[in-house]
Amino acid sequence: MRLALATVALILAATPALAADVVAGETVFQQCKQCHRVGVGATNFYGPVLNGLIGRKAGAVPGYKYSQALENSAIVWDQAALSKYLKEPRHEVPGVAMTFPGLKNQTDIDNVIAYISQFRRDGGKD
Ligand code: HEC
Numbered sequence: 838m839r840l841a842l843a844t845v846a847l848i849l850a851a852t853p854a855l856a857a858d859v860v861a862g863e864t865v866f867q868q869c870k871q872c873h874r875v876g877v878g879a880t881n882f883y884g885p886v887l888n889g890l891i892g893r894k895a896g897a898v899p900g901y902k903y904s905q906a907l908e909n910s911a912i913v914w915d916q917a918a919l920s921k922y923l924k925e926p927r928h929e930v931p932g933v934a935m936t937f938p939g940l941k942n943q944t945d946i947d948n949v950i951a952y953i954s955q956f957r958r959d960g961g962k963d
Pocket residue numbers: 865866868869870871872873883884885890894895896897898902903904905906907914923932933934935936937940949
């Protein structure tokens with residue numbers, strides 16, 4: 838009985854947390870949406886399209902005119918690099934053209950990365 842309860846508690850603890858990350862991340866992404874698009878059919882907007890971001894070199898979306906600062910940075914977007922960048926974009930990449938002050942809350946940062954990471958290069962989800 839105790840084992841069964843523990844198992845239920847474990848499942849309850851694990852499942853919503855995973856779902857909440859992406860759902861909460863979609864809400865955080867509202868702040869990015871004025872400049873960025875993701876998903877099927879998404880294209881460059883005021884900022885570059887964010888499909889297929891993880892593992893991509895910074896400043897590499899064809900047809901988007903990046904700043905020299907971002908293009909010349911040696912960043913490859915992974916969890917750690919995004920986490921630092923999204924906290925203070927203009928501190929992380931001096932001269933970056935993204936006029937967004939950054940996200941102060943680490944949970945928001947983690948959630949928005951989880952949300953964006955779902956989108957493959959073609960805009961579909963894994
Ligand atoms: C006011 C517009 C604006 C907002 C809001 C904004 N961005 Fe950006 N973002 C840009 C621009 C412009 C660039 C290109 C910067 C450059 O070329 O220096 C960029 C670049 C990026 C890049 C680098 C992409 C690449 O191809 O290397 C990432 C990642 C990114 N933004 C994520 C976000 C996320 C996540 C948010 C929301 C938390 C956000 N941005 C909010 C305008 C914005």
